[in-house]
Amino acid sequence: xxxxxxxxxxxxxxxxxxxxxxxxxxxxxxxxxxxxxxxxxxxxxxxxxxxxxxxxxxxxxxxxxxxxxxxxxxxxxxxxxxxxxxxxxxxxxxxxxxxxxxxxxxxxxxxxxxxxxxxxxxxxxxxxxxxxxxxxxxxxxxxxxxxxxxxxxxxxxxxxxxxxxxxxxxxxxxxxxxxxxxxxxxxxxxxxxxxxxxxxxxxxxxxxxxxxxxxxxxxxxxxxxxxxxxxxxxxxxxxxxxxxxxxxxxxxxxxxxxxxxxxxxxxxxxxxxxxxxxxxxxxxxxxxxxxxxxxxxxxxxxxxxxxxxxxxxxxxxxxxxxxxxxxxxxxxxxxxxxxxxxxxxxxxxxxxxxxxxxxxxxxxxxxxxxxxxxxxxxxxxxxxxxxxxxxxxxxxxxxxxxxxxxxxxxxxxxxxxxxxxxxxxxxxxxxxxxxxxxxxxxxxxxxxxxxxxxxxxxxxxxxxxxxxxxxxxxxxxxxxxxxxxxxxxxxxxxxxxxxxxxxxxxxxxxxxxxxxxxxxxxxxxxxxxxxxxxxxxxxxxxxxxxxxxxxxxxxxxxxxxxxxxxxxxxxxxxxxxxxxxxxxxxxxxxxxxxxxxxxxxxxxxxxxxxxxxxxxxxxxxxxxxxxxxxxxxxxxxxxxxxxxxxxxxxxxxxxxxxxxxxxxxxxxxxxxxxxxxxxxxxxxxxxxxxxxxxxxxxxxxxxxxxxxxxxxxxxxxxxxxxxxxxxxxxxxxxxxxxxxxxxxxxxxxxxxxxxxxxxxxxxxxxxxxx
Amino acid sequence: xxxxxxxxxxxxxxxxxxxxxxxxxxxxxxxxxxxxxxxxxxxxxxxxxxxxxxxxxxxxxxxxxxxxxxxxxxxxxxxxxxxxxxxxxxxxxxxxxxxxxxxxxxxxxxxxxxxxxxxxxxxxxxxxxxxxxxxxxxxxxxxxxxxxxxxxxxxxxxxxx
Numbered sequence: 001x002x003x004x005x006x007x008x009x010x011x012x013x014x015x016x017x018x019x020x021x022x023x024x025x026x027x028x029x030x031x032x033x034x035x036x037x038x039x040x041x042x043x044x045x046x047x048x049x050x051x052x053x054x055x056x057x058x059x060x061x062x063x064x065x066x067x068x069x070x071x072x073x074x075x076x077x078x079x080x081x082x083x084x085x086x087x088x089x090x091x092x093x094x095x096x097x098x099x100x101x102x103x104x105x106x107x108x109x110x111x112x113x114x115x116x117x118x119x120x121x122x123x124x125x126x127x128x129x130x131x132x133x134x135x136x137x138x139x140x141x142x143x144x145x146x147x148x149x150x151x152x153x154x155x156x157x158x159x160x161x162x163x164x165x166x167x168x169x170x171x172x173x174x175x176x177x178x179x180x181x182x183x184x185x186x187x188x189x190x191x192x193x194x195x196x197x198x199x200x201x202x203x204x205x206x207x208x209x210x211x212x213x214x215x216x217x218x219x220x221x222x223x224x225x226x227x228x229x230x231x232x233x234x235x236x237x238x239x240x241x242x243x244x245x246x247x248x249x250x251x252x253x254x255x256x257x258x259x260x261x262x263x264x265x266x267x268x269x270x271x272x273x274x275x276x277x278x279x280x281x282x283x284x285x286x287x288x289x290x291x292x293x294x295x296x297x298x299x300x301x302x303x304x305x306x307x308x309x310x311x312x313x314x315x316x317x318x319x320x321x322x323x324x325x326x327x328x329x330x331x332x333x334x335x336x337x338x339x340x341x342x343x344x345x346x347x348x349x350x351x352x353x354x355x356x357x358x359x360x361x362x363x364x365x366x367x368x369x370x371x372x373x374x375x376x377x378x379x380x381x382x383x384x385x386x387x388x389x390x391x392x393x394x395x396x397x398x399x400x401x402x403x404x405x406x407x408x409x410x411x412x413x414x415x416x417x418x419x420x421x422x423x424x425x426x427x428x429x430x431x432x433x434x435x436x437x438x439x440x441x442x443x444x445x446x447x448x449x450x451x452x453x454x455x456x457x458x459x460x461x462x463x464x465x466x467x468x469x470x471x472x473x474x475x476x477x478x479x480x481x482x483x484x485x486x487x488x489x490x491x492x493x494x495x496x497x498x499x500x501x502x503x504x505x506x507x508x509x510x511x512x513x514x515x516x517x518x519x520x521x522x523x524x525x526x527x528x529x530x531x532x533x534x535x536x537x538x539x540x541x542x543x544x545x546x547x548x549x550x551x552x553x554x555x556x557x558x559x560x561x562x563x564x565x566x567x568x569x570x571x572x573x574x575x576x577x578x579x580x581x582x583x584x585x586x587x588x589x590x591x592x593x594x595x596x597x598x599x600x601x602x603x604x605x606x607x608x609x610x611x612x613x614x615x616x617x618x619x620x621x622x623x624x625x626x627x628x629x630x631x632x633x634x635x636x637x638x639x640x641x642x643x644x645x646x647x648x649x650x651x652x653x654x655x656x657x658x659x660x661x662x663x664x665x666x667x668x669x670x671x672x673x674x675x676x677x678x679x680x681x682x683x684x685x686x687x688x689x690x691x692x693x694x695x696x697x698x699x700x701x702x703x704x705x706x707x708x709x710x711x712x713x714x715x716x717x718x719x720x721x722x723x724x725x726x727x728x729x730x731x732x733x734x735x736x737x738x739x740x741x742x743x744x745x746x747x748x749x750x751x752x753x754x755x756x757x758x759x760x761x762x763x764x765x766x767x768x769x770x
Numbered sequence: 771x772x773x774x775x776x777x778x779x780x781x782x783x784x785x786x787x788x789x790x791x792x793x794x795x796x797x798x799x800x801x802x803x804x805x806x807x808x809x810x811x812x813x814x815x816x817x818x819x820x821x822x823x824x825x826x827x828x829x830x831x832x833x834x835x836x837x838x839x840x841x842x843x844x845x846x847x848x849x850x851x852x853x854x855x856x857x858x859x860x861x862x863x864x865x866x867x868x869x870x871x872x873x874x875x876x877x878x879x880x881x882x883x884x885x886x887x888x889x890x891x892x893x894x895x896x897x898x899x900x901x902x903x904x905x906x907x908x909x910x911x912x913x914x915x916x917x918x919x920x921x922x923x924x925x926x927x928x929x930x931x
Contacts, residue, residue, distance in 0.1 A: 037873075200873035661870060
């Protein structure tokens with residue numbers, strides 16, 4: 001099965017990077033873990049959402065009287081029952097706050113909420129939907145960004161000329177000079193598909209509004225703090241009067257940190273009838289009315305010297321933004337930023353245009369614009385190497401980022417293990433020897449961020465905070481605002497806390513996912529929690545430990561030159577580890593010295609002076625071995641190898657799981673997960689027709705972990721698990737290129753595309769012979 | 771439709787519930803018996819999150835009516851442990867980290883249990899085919915395959931309950 005290798009392992013830790021079970025594992029393998037999906041409150045009503053059948057229409061009127069007359073129906077709400085506030089997660093920028101979750105007068109995509117019903121059963125609520133009469137004035141619609149920017153295209157939002165929602169420009173170095181120096185220039189157009197987050201737990205929420213004007217919301221999300229802030233905004237309430245609880249969350253992948261129809265409609269319905277209301281999206285609703293990875297059209301032009309030295313690159317991108325902004329503005333920036341990765345350029349320029357269309361809004365999804373960027377970049381680089389007769393791995397290596405690389409105005413690379421990644425991938429390829437005739441290998445490189453330095457949300461709080469409380473029996477409460485969504489953040493923080501305090505993971509109780517009881521934290525997105533919440537957790541743990549050691553010093557009578565430490569619940573002089581005392585005994589004494597107050601340590605983290613994007617960057621290479629059936633075009637993944645630098649790994653099991661999981665999602669983006677639209681309607685909104693990797697399709701996922709040390713990360717750690725969503729599609733494309741010489745310019749690569757490309761190639765070759 | 775009395779045996783416990791005859795087995799288990807470990811992830815019998823074991827066979831509980839399960843013995847993820855002691859497959863899932871968000875886990879465990887009961891020395895391919903009906907969006911399946919393989923190879927024999 002899989003092979004796991006570690007290159008340059010660091011000094012052994014007591015807890016970090018050891019085989020620690022997931023702290024939520026017990027609950028998850030026994031069926032005890034209760035998700036929002038499982039929540040049932042006394043007197044709870046069930047809600048359903050009526051959705052627009054039109055891609056673009058004015059709402060002239062809604063008559064809900066028949067629905068309200070149905071026995072069991074308790075409330076119907078429409079846009080008219082809301083404050084009509086246009087919201088968005090980019091709340092610092094008013095023009096990017098463009099979405100009313102229940103629109104007042106206009107719908108902009110098929111599936112957009114129009115009204116919501118609360119009834120005593122889900123069945124009655126569903127029946128009531130059929131009784132709501134909506135008078136639509138259907139408007140002309142536009143579905144593709146390159147059509148929507150044309151003069152005379154239907155106007156989707158007032159005041160956005162040519163439907164351009166956001167533009168982004170990135171430029172550094174000397175672009176023109178770079179192209180002048182170039183001895184070979186290649187330009188290509190690419191098309192990148194969307195992708196459904198497809199969280200196993202569909203969007204769902206339970207809201208309960210009570211007569212004391214307080215609102216409690218259970219919601220499947222990636223950032224309870226963002227939800228609290230956004231809901232306060234749309235309801236004109238104080239954040240402190242809203243409690244958001246995200247219990248166990250059934251997946252997120254970048255799709256659950258904006259308001260959705262479930263959270264908003266349950267709140268509005270509950271405020272109308274003062275009863276808890278629950279809404280669970282069906283799988284179809286989740287497909288057609290959540291959000292998706294951003295489809296993109298990419299133009300990229302790259303100039304290199306004949307020896308393979310990279311000179312300059314410029315890219316132009318048009319993205320299908322769908323009906324609203326969401327997190328799309330960030331994806332538009334990050335795709336441009338990561339399109340330059342992981343290479344050094346004399347000059348780099350990017351212009352991105354996010355275009356409104358009458359389709360499902362697009363947003364962030366694991367990789368945050370980078371999978372699209374790498375699909376184009378890493379294939380074009382492979383083709384350039386072939387055009388120039390150079391070794392594609394060595395050409396990449398000589399141009400790659402290194403420790404100390406500066407991207408002017410954007411980033412400084414403090415740790416970078418990509419050079420050893422090339423070694424490991426090369427070893428893997430060589431180890432395979434001669435491949436069977438129907439197989440080939442493709443590789444692809446990339447780097448990724450460890451959390452964003454962005455505060456478009458306009459939070460006045462630290463990006464991450466943590467509180468560590470030590471109880472009298474030596475057990476520890478760790479309160480964090482980081483959100484566990486399956487990626488293992490609760491376990492990672494418990495490990496950091498236990499390592500720092502010198503106790504065991506089973507001593508730590510992690511509290512997260514509740515705005516009433518946890519400190520604010522921006523949540524789980526952009527691979528930020530290991531570094532940011534990890535730093536806050538480490539600081540809080542160090543602070544609590546210092547308070548304990550002050551007592552230990554005072555009673556020890558040690559010479560001041562000696563240091564004390566705690567390991568495995570044993571407080572001791574580092575120079576004389578046998579001289580010491582039990583952790584619990586020390587805690588009890590320290591409590592008495594504090595007049596009975598528990599020891600509380602606080603920690604926080606906000607990046608400062610770390611450039612524009614992120615405090616640290618991970619690096620990786622992905623290799624895939626692919627088999628293709630020439631007749632059917634069917635692609636089969638036979639083997640894979642990931643060489644990966646995430647600094648110091650913290651959560652060993654979690655890291656392997658994140659890399660294998662990212663690979664499967666990334667490979668799905670490359671050749672399976674296709675979202676075809678016809679006239680604004682998604683044609684495969686179910687798990688029969690939307691193809692994803694299942695167990696038989698998943699190849700072995702070999703991993704070589706290159707341990708570097710990232711100075712900004714806790715214990716040297718940085719991102720893992722999101723970055724690896726980026727390189728794989730291009731690696732699959734490159735494998736096809738090496739086997740057949742075909743250049744695939746659209747992803748996902750479907751079988752008919754392979755068949756057509758081979759047919760075209762044969763026809764071209766035949767024509768050349770004549 | 772008139773509600774009717776239905777007797778179900780779930781995890782060796784007898785339950786009497788009044789249900790509409792068109793109630794699905796998954797609805798009976800989750801909404802009436804209130805064992806919520808069993809999940810639902812789709813409406814097309816595609817994802818396997820609702821898999822339970824009915825008389826030793828893995829069954830997607832959204833694909834059968836509750837009344838069809840009368841007289842059978844139903845096992846859900848809540849029935850795997852005995853007196854707080856985890857079953858081998860549960861221990862293997864913990865050891866291999868064979869879950870992340872956990873939403874598919876109950877169904878995945880039940881498919882694994884049924885598979886291991888009927889296949890004694892499975893090959894890796896047989897394991898993969900055995901859980902083909904269950905979607906996991908998080909793990910990429912390999913950790914789950916490793917967990918099933920380690921149980922099949924007898925790693926947890928002494929733990930058998």
